[in-house]
Each structure stands twice: as C-alpha cells, then as structure tokens.
Amino acid sequence: MNAPKPLLTALREARHVVAFTGAGVSAESGLSTFRDAMTGLWSRFDPTRLATAEAFAANPELVWGWYEWRRMRVRHAEPNAAHRAIAALEAKVPATTLITQNVDDLHERAGSRSPIRLHGSLFAPRCFDCGSAHGALADPPGDFEDGSPLAPPRCAACGGFIRPGVVWFGEALPAEPMRCAFEAARACDVLLSIGTSGAVYPAADIPREARRNGAVIVEVNPNATDLDDVADFRLRGPAAEILPTLLAAAF
Numbered sequence: 001m002n003a004p005k006p007l008l009t010a011l012r013e014a015r016h017v018v019a020f021t022g023a024g025v026s027a028e029s030g031l032s033t034f035r036d037a038m039t040g041l042w043s044r045f046d047p048t049r050l051a052t053a054e055a056f057a058a059n060p061e062l063v064w065g066w067y068e069w070r071r072m073r074v075r076h077a078e079p080n081a082a083h084r085a086i087a088a089l090e091a092k093v094p095a096t097t098l099i100t101q102n103v104d105d106l107h108e109r110a111g112s113r114s115p116i117r118l119h120g121s122l123f124a125p126r127c128f129d130c131g132s133a134h135g136a137l138a139d140p141p142g143d144f145e146d147g148s149p150l151a152p153p154r155c156a157a158c159g160g161f162i163r164p165g166v167v168w169f170g171e172a173l174p175a176e177p178m179r180c181a182f183e184a185a186r187a188c189d190v191l192l193s194i195g196t197s198g199a200v201y202p203a204a205d206i207p208r209e210a211r212r213n214g215a216v217i218v219e220v221n222p223n224a225t226d227l228d229d230v231a232d233f234r235l236r237g238p239a240a241e242i243l244p245t246l247l248a249a250a251f
Helices: 005-013 023-027 053-058 060-076 081-092 106-110 175-187 205-212 239-250
Strands: 017-021 096-100 120-127 162-166 190-194 216-221 233-236
Touching: 005 216, 005 239, 017 081, 017 205, 053 060, 060 120, 060 162, 081 096, 081 106, 081 239, 096 175, 175 205, 190 205, 190 239, 205 216, 216 239
Parallel strands: 017 096, 017 190, 190 216, 216 233
Antiparallel strands: 120 162
C-alpha cells in the first residue's frame, strides 16, 4: 500500500489521534461480526432471545450460556497485527485515544491502555438487579458445550443473577464512555475509523463529530461503508495489513 503523502504528514504532525474500532478488527482474529450476511452472529442467532434484558429475565441460563460461549471464543483468539499497530501508535503519539465498539479484550492484550468501551465488555459482568460489579469469571465446567444453557453466578451483594457486562438491544450506551468519546472526537487532529460499518448510531456519529471539528478522517475497511462520505482517505483492505504498513511509513 502506498499511503498518500498528505495522510502521512497528517499522522506525523498530529497532536491527538483517535482510533475508532469496530467488529471488523476482531473478525481478523477469527471472531464473528454481528452483521455480515454470511457469518454474522445475528444471521445465525435471534437477538431477541439472546441480547435483551427481557430475554435474560425470561431465560437467564440460555443467555448466560451463549455469552459464556462467546467469552470462551475470545479467550482462544489472539490479537492481530491491527491490534498491535494501534498499541504501537499509542507509543508514537502519546495523546492517542482508543474508542472501541468491541466487547472482547484483544486491544488490551495487544498492549493498548484504557480503551473507551462503548458497548461494554464480556469480561466486566455485573448484577442484573442491583448493578454491582462481579469479580473475575471462572471458566465454565469441562462438560460445557458451545452455547448450551448455563446457570449464571449470583451477586454477592443482593443474590440476583450476574449478567454479561455488555450493552443489549434497547439499552442506552453508557453515558461516561460516550461523553469521553465525543470529547476526544472534538479534540483530535486525525481519526482512524477501523473495521466499522458506520451504520449504528449514536456511535457512528463519532467520526462525523471529528470531521465537523476539523479532523482528518481515515477509513480502513475492506468494503465501502456509511462513512465513505466523511472520510478524507479511504484505505481498502484488511486492517491487519494496512495499519502496520501505514504506521511504518508515517513514523
């Protein structure tokens, strides 16, 4: 990939960079996206039965078992070159803010510091009733089959069921991460939109907010997305190939 010189200059001169990542980054580590027509999770599972508060209240064992299957899949996945490149960018530009829509821990395992999580984390469970944080999760029993029902742990504070620490359909995105994300978007010089379709709001407005405030917008994605109209540079291809090459050329 031959990166345009104006893009390399923008990265070298940036005082604040935002990396805004979506499911496509984790897909390159073998984790399914949600909306891909052939392999996406919602093409194979019904979100109304697995990703709503109502579903959990009606059948906590089914929902908890499915999310434990997902957590185990993440445990066996490895950060890819895109995750590592973003962590390396944080060392090159100290004022780098990572905003992710992903609920796995691959950014942290690659070395990124304190990502802003818009959709929560599979590794931050909390009580369904009182909201108390739950400690580290033990692995499911050895006879646990992929996606089979599994009883959730109980809350030490109130005895309620522990739920996955992710944002479900019908729930608002967490206010403080959203505030921090939009604040970073308004302050940055360059925003890298990586592996996200730009189709899900309000998160999809983060690159647009950066653009409205004068930032250079760089889209890294194999396909056209809803962010094509705001991107100054559109780099087509896998993030694990493009990002290391881009950063090597810039720095």
